[in-house]
Amino acid sequence: MGVVTAETFVGLIPELVTLGFLVLVLLLGVFNPQSPNQTAALAALGTVAVFASTVVLLASGFSGSFFGDGFVVDNFALYFKLVVSASAFFAVLAAARWAAGTGDAPEYLALILAVVLGSLLLVSMRDLFGIFLALELATIPSYALVAFDRSRRESSEGAMKYLVTGVIASAILLYGMVLIYGVAGSAALADVAEVFTGQLSPVAVLGLVLLVSGFAFKLSAVPFHFWTPDAYQGAPTSAAAFLSVAPKAATFAVLLRILLEGMPEAAATWTSVMVFLAIATMFVGNLFALRQRNVRRMLAYSSVAHSGYILAAFAALQGSAVPTAVEAVLIYSAAYAVMNLGAFLVIDLVGEDSTSYNGLIRNRPGIAVCMGIFMAALVGLPPLSGFWGKAWVIFAGAEAGTVALYVVIGAVVVNSVLSVPYYFGIVRNMFFEEPKEMTEEPKGTGAVTASVYVLAAATVLFGLFVGPLSALARASGLL
Amino acid sequence: MITTIAIFLPLLGALLMMLLPASFGERNVRYVALGVAAVPLLLGLYIYLAYGANLGAGALSQDVTWIETFNIGYRVGLDGLGFGMFLLSALLTLVAVVAAWDVQRNLRQYFAILFLAEVGMLGVFAAQDLVLFYIFFELTLVPMYLLVGFWGDENRGPAAIKFFLYTFLGSTVMLAGFLAFGILAGTFSISGLDAGAGLGGTAQVALAAPILLGLLIKVPAVPLHSWLLDVYVSSPTSTNVMLSGILPKLGTYGIIKIAIPLLPQGVQPFLPYIAALGVLNIVYGAFVAFAQPDLKALVAYSSIGTLGFILLGAASVNAVGLNGAVLQQVTHGLYSALLFILVGVIAARTGTRQIAELGGLMARMPWAGGLLALGALAAMGLPGLAVFVSEFMSIMGGFEAYPIQGALAALGIVLSAMYLLYMLAGVVFGPVERPEFERVEDAGPVEMTAIVPLAVLLVVLGIFPGLLIGIQRPAVELVLAAIGGS
Numbered sequence: 001m002g003v004v005t006a007e008t009f010v011g012l013i014p015e016l017v018t019l020g021f022l023v024l025v026l027l028l029g030v031f032n033p034q035s036p037n038q039t040a041a042l043a044a045l046g047t048v049a050v051f052a053s054t055v056v057l058l059a060s061g062f063s064g065s066f067f068g069d070g071f072v073v074d075n076f077a078l079y080f081k082l083v084v085s086a087s088a089f090f091a092v093l094a095a096a097r098w099a100a101g102t103g104d105a106p107e108y109l110a111l112i113l114a115v116v117l118g119s120l121l122l123v124s125m126r127d128l129f130g131i132f133l134a135l136e137l138a139t140i141p142s143y144a145l146v147a148f149d150r151s152r153r154e155s156s157e158g159a160m161k162y163l164v165t166g167v168i169a170s171a172i173l174l175y176g177m178v179l180i181y182g183v184a185g186s187a188a189l190a191d192v193a194e195v196f197t198g199q200l201s202p203v204a205v206l207g208l209v210l211l212v213s214g215f216a217f218k219l220s221a222v223p224f225h226f227w228t229p230d231a232y233q234g235a236p237t238s239a240a241a242f243l244s245v246a247p248k249a250a251t252f253a254v255l256l257r258i259l260l261e262g263m264p265e266a267a268a269t270w271t272s273v274m275v276f277l278a279i280a281t282m283f284v285g286n287l288f289a290l291r292q293r294n295v296r297r298m299l300a301y302s303s304v305a306h307s308g309y310i311l312a313a314f315a316a317l318q319g320s321a322v323p324t325a326v327e328a329v330l331i332y333s334a335a336y337a338v339m340n341l342g343a344f345l346v347i348d349l350v351g352e353d354s355t356s357y358n359g360l361i362r363n364r365p366g367i368a369v370c371m372g373i374f375m376a377a378l379v380g381l382p383p384l385s386g387f388w389g390k391a392w393v394i395f396a397g398a399e400a401g402t403v404a405l406y407v408v409i410g411a412v413v414v415n416s417v418l419s420v421p422y423y424f425g426i427v428r429n430m431f432f433e434e435p436k437e438m439t440e441e442p443k444g445t446g447a448v449t450a451s452v453y454v455l456a457a458a459t460v461l462f463g464l465f466v467g468p469l470s471a472l473a474r475a476s477g478l479l
Numbered sequence: 480m481i482t483t484i485a486i487f488l489p490l491l492g493a494l495l496m497m498l499l500p501a502s503f504g505e506r507n508v509r510y511v512a513l514g515v516a517a518v519p520l521l522l523g524l525y526i527y528l529a530y531g532a533n534l535g536a537g538a539l540s541q542d543v544t545w546i547e548t549f550n551i552g553y554r555v556g557l558d559g560l561g562f563g564m565f566l567l568s569a570l571l572t573l574v575a576v577v578a579a580w581d582v583q584r585n586l587r588q589y590f591a592i593l594f595l596a597e598v599g600m601l602g603v604f605a606a607q608d609l610v611l612f613y614i615f616f617e618l619t620l621v622p623m624y625l626l627v628g629f630w631g632d633e634n635r636g637p638a639a640i641k642f643f644l645y646t647f648l649g650s651t652v653m654l655a656g657f658l659a660f661g662i663l664a665g666t667f668s669i670s671g672l673d674a675g676a677g678l679g680g681t682a683q684v685a686l687a688a689p690i691l692l693g694l695l696i697k698v699p700a701v702p703l704h705s706w707l708l709d710v711y712v713s714s715p716t717s718t719n720v721m722l723s724g725i726l727p728k729l730g731t732y733g734i735i736k737i738a739i740p741l742l743p744q745g746v747q748p749f750l751p752y753i754a755a756l757g758v759l760n761i762v763y764g765a766f767v768a769f770a771q772p773d774l775k776a777l778v779a780y781s782s783i784g785t786l787g788f789i790l791l792g793a794a795s796v797n798a799v800g801l802n803g804a805v806l807q808q809v810t811h812g813l814y815s816a817l818l819f820i821l822v823g824v825i826a827a828r829t830g831t832r833q834i835a836e837l838g839g840l841m842a843r844m845p846w847a848g849g850l851l852a853l854g855a856l857a858a859m860g861l862p863g864l865a866v867f868v869s870e871f872m873s874i875m876g877g878f879e880a881y882p883i884q885g886a887l888a889a890l891g892i893v894l895s896a897m898y899l900l901y902m903l904a905g906v907v908f909g910p911v912e913r914p915e916f917e918r919v920e921d922a923g924p925v926e927m928t929a930i931v932p933l934a935v936l937l938v939v940l941g942i943f944p945g946l947l948i949g950i951q952r953p954a955v956e957l958v959l960a961a962i963g964g965s
Contacts, residue, residue: 372621376621381617381621382614382617387614391610394654395658395662398658398662398663412655413652413654413655417647420640420647424643431625431628431629432639466545466546467547470546470548471548474548
């Protein structure tokens with residue numbers, strides 16, 4: 001165990017700030033239960049503080065590894081901490097009014113902060129068991145988040161499915177980690193890397209397969225994606241929005257770290273697994289999304305499909321293409337966060353049935369245009385954020401240049417086209433259909449509406465920042 | 480800088496349209512839109528007059544690094560290959576604003592979306608970077624989808640999504656080719672990629688295949704055209720102007736500007752087939768047009784047919800053919816826009832588009848009828864009109880490179896004369912078909928404002944084709960130098 005110094009605390013500032021605000025939010029709930037808005041404001045302030053402290057760490061060029069190299073602060077980790085905390089900010093804004101309605105706002109917001117804490121720790125972990133603990137810290141509160149809407153049966157049902165599959169996934173993941181530990185004699189990624197060379201032993205291969213399968217569950221990759229639509233449909237909108245973005249990005253990040261730092265020599269083995277995983281995930285996600293009439297369910301399958309696109313970048317993690325593939329994961333995660341959070345927030349404002357979008361352009365033109373932007377971005381139309389994510393995946397694939405990767409690129413192209421009917425089904429409803437007779441009272445708060453506009457602007461202008469983002473990604477510690 | 484300003488001015492125009500208060504009268508909205516649309520055209524004309532002599536090989540360029548890692552830049556500039564279409568895009572947008580008389584509802588939004596599409600069109604013809612080219616290329620997609628899907632006829636919904644799916648499939652396939660090309664060559668700058676940027680023959684063929692396929696879907700080359708008829712027939716007149724006048728040229732221009740000079744060894748094996756597809760367009764378009772009972776569908780197929788000359792001329796890769804192809808892009812836009820507007824005028828006055836129900840319009844509508852005759856004569860390549868020059872050059876070039884294809888294309892001109900004369904006889908001349916046609920009015924001043932400039936240009940460019948060929952010739956020579964043709 002390394003010595004704990006002042007620097008350790010500096011490196012842990014984002015996590016400590018999160019923990020502090022988590023406690024404050026709960027305390028405020030105890031001592032002042034009649035003020036859910038203050039609690040939400042406090043939680044939002046917490047996410048801003050985490051974001052700001054991470055920016056300071058990034059800007060000051062801070063890096064280091066602590067606790068016997070088990071916890072590392074590098075640009076790679078800090079980048080994902082930015083994505084997580086920014087997503088959490090919008091999730092808290094979206095949650096505020098709904099959570100107040102349940103009467104349990106402090107608990108709900110504290111659960112979100114707990115997921116944030118787990119995700120922040122996750123991206124910095126460099127030790128298999130540390131990774132497992134952080135992953136569970138991010139996952140267990142999310143079961144509760146999904147189950148939080150006690151007024152709807154789907155919420156409990158979704159949470160139950162999520163819990164059962166999630167626990168099985170954790171068991172599989174842990175089993176894989178234990179096998180790898182058994183082979184390497186250590187859980188530190190650096191030590192694991194030493195045994196994952198040359199001809200892999202059967203136990204090591206089994207450990208790798210179980211590990212990847214466990215992560216596939218968490219990332220809702222096919223064939224381990226079945227919990228996703230039920231969980232996202234049942235969850236409160238803010239929870240679904242947040243869970244589809246922040247913990248998922250962190251999980252992708254840590255998987256990237258495990259593969260690149262823990263088993264770089266075995267890349268040939270795991271990239272070939274990723275090829276199949278990516279192609280299957282893209283196709284299944286898009287084909288099932290085509291049939292959905294419920295927008296939340298549609299976005300759940302869409303998130304499966306987007307996991308597939310990101311896994312396509314994992315398939316390109318070989319040879320000289322590694323830096324570009326890592327960049328693709330980083331850029332895709334940020335791009336997906338802005339457009340998907342935006343789309344989920346619009347559900348909060350409009351509704352989850354696809355016909356509730358009919359004629360939205362007449363009733364609420366601003367929101368309709370924003371939703372149109374999110375849908376176009378999810379398709380991958382330029383110059384919106386989703387386009388840059390997909391472009392980077394194709395860059396990585398072309399740099400890797402193998403036949404398998406060209407097949408993956410072909411699958412990305414076909415799937416982009418395949419996704420048009422369901423995303424643009426919403427656009428058609430909004431722009432071309434007559435509004436429903438019953439004009440519902442606008443839901444949501446001004447804060448949610450403002451967030452939608454901000455996220456739409458970020459989706460449109462993403463391309464302007466993709467250059468610096470790429471430079472930042474290049475400088476991340478993982479390359 | 481002036482190029483960038485010209486490209487993005489319509490974006491400001493679109494914002495302006497949205498900001499106009501709802502109380503602003505319909506008439507005033509039209510005048511404001513007219514003003515907005517006139518600015519890029521005036522800038523374009525200024526560029527033509529001030530820089531025309533230097534435009535040929537490329538001028539007024541701007542190069543800003545965007546994504547350093549992959550050498551992607553915001554690179555724009557005008558050259559002889561694109562300038563004609565650049566100018567035509569600005570012109571046809573103005574014409575479309577005038578011709579938007581059949582758009583009644585949500586006029587401000589209609590114009591705003593039209594201007595958004597114009598940004599994409601102007602941008603494509605000025606882009607000097609593959610990624611930027613693709614972005615502008617795709618920027619036209621959603622606006623056109625919305626224009627058709629919201630303002631089209633009863634069948635607009637399915638027509639719009641069909642258009643979206645087919646052309647998006649094409650452009651995404653093209654994108655994959657572009658991105659792989661740029662990564663392999665180490666830059667996305669079009670000038671940096673000249674003549675394949677040192678890539679070997681096999682790699683070039685592998686890259687050219689998806690790029691050409693994507694572009695041919697966009698054109699569309701027969702048999703990849705099945706999306707086209709529904710969307711043409713369902714669109715309002717002014718959207719037709721853009722759909723037929725500009726959008727197909729995004730595909731043909733991509734072939735001439737990108738596929739041929741940047742992947743010379745890659746396109747070589749495909750060229751005879753592209754020429755054959757061009758001939759197929761010409762012949763198939765003519766035959767199918769002949770069978771159309773609907774005047775608008777006839778014009779649509781005529782428009783597909785004459786796109787074939789661009790493909791034939793481009794595939795010939797000799798000076799005559801390529802110059803013909805580049806010119807045909809502009810002349811095709813002029814005549815097809817003219818015909819679509821006149822179809823709109825006639826349908827609005829008579830209440831029908833069925834050729835069998837029409838007849839004898841010349842008596843009551845001498846202007847509209849006469850100009851329809853002019854447009855049809857232009858379409859069939861009558862000497863003295865602009866289309867003749869470009870079609871003749873395309874056939875000459877095509878015949879030199881591929882005698883069989885060239886000869887068949889010449890036959891296509893005869894076929895097109897047949898259906899166009901038949902159409903004229905049925906619609907314009909002959910006895911007055913119905914008593915109510917005795918009372919129809921001729922095209923009014925607004926309609927004439929949209930039609931006359933196109934007709935005048937068809938005549939002027941027919942007599943002085945050098946006005947455009949002079950600019951495009953140096954650029955065509957650069958293309959030829961890249962592919963090693965004559």
